[in-house]
Amino acid sequence: MNQPVPSRSLDAGALKALAHPLRVRIFDLLSERGPQTASTLAGLVGESSGSMSYHLRALAAHDLIREVDGRGTARERWWERPRGRIDLPGPDDSMTPSNRAAAQIVTSEFFRLRHESLMAYLNRSEVGVPEEWRDAGIVMTSHVDVTAEQMGEIRDEIRDVVDRVIERYRGQTGPGIRRVALRAELFDLPVTADGDE
Template sequence: MTENRQVRTLDAGALKALAHPLRVRIYDLLSERGPQTASSLAALIGETSGSTSYHLRALAAHDLIREVRDRGTARERWWERPRGRINLPGPDDSMSPSNRAAAQIVTSEFFRLRHQTLMDYLNRPDSEQPEEWRDAGLVMTSTLELTPAQMAEVTAEMSSVVNAIVERYKGQEGVSGARRVSLRAEIFDQAPPRMHDARNEE
């Protein structure tokens, strides 16, 4: 198994370490922008370097991030998120109340940031986007009827396609003309609509 295809399911300790909006943001920035220092993260987030340094150490204590050993100095340490995917377990009835609360914080903040990056892309004016990148993206939503078995089949097919693309283009850091892109694949069942009780409405 290649490093890119490894999947780590966060345990209770890692979830609790990540369960802070600023730490989720730091973790997300390391994924999005690559290695950073406490100072560069502070500039991106609008916090002090002392604050980001504290949160970096907390994330590193649970192997969520690691120091870039061959880069930086004793005063300016570089940090990176290890390659590979993570599985964010959602709040589960089998969890303890504290673990469930941690899972709620992490998943809510992670997907809030994910939605924000999408909205930033959609609202970016053409003047801020190089011409060759303007029509390169794709945002598509489809709705269809599937059985659980069919949905599992589609999920496996989508995962196979994404894995093949990641494998094909991995290791392109520093390639001329390349920039980081966000590749997303989503498929989920829609919960039945909740019906309002007219008797409770004024």
């Protein structure tokens, strides 16, 4: 029987540690590409290994990433993002001003990177993309009229489907395997001035 996917809500310290565009990028790269060293990450983002090591230690101090057990040397350490979902708190009026600013930085940067990767996928040339991968994805937007309670039920159903898929395919390796981004969005649209949705 599959165990539930672990979930972590970021506390104020972890949120502030992540509230730097480069750290969000590092966190995202470790999620996307798996374990990396400071050198490989530095090459991916165009930073020095020394700068990268500093940011890696800051993330590790708040358990956002960790050193990979049994891999690497004293000179070259491997880092990974722990398994599980991270629930990012959005900016909230009840937060302190500094926590609100940190939440805004983290949320904005995550969604900027998310949009950037989606646009790269949509605009990529098919040259070099194996034929079986060319039409394998889906990008769709639909609109539906629901109550807040129904929206919560839909959210839970989507989360359950995503969790099952993650558990089913986690850790697969071999020919024909590629890492894919699995995204789900569900949000209410603004109310118009006359009160109509």
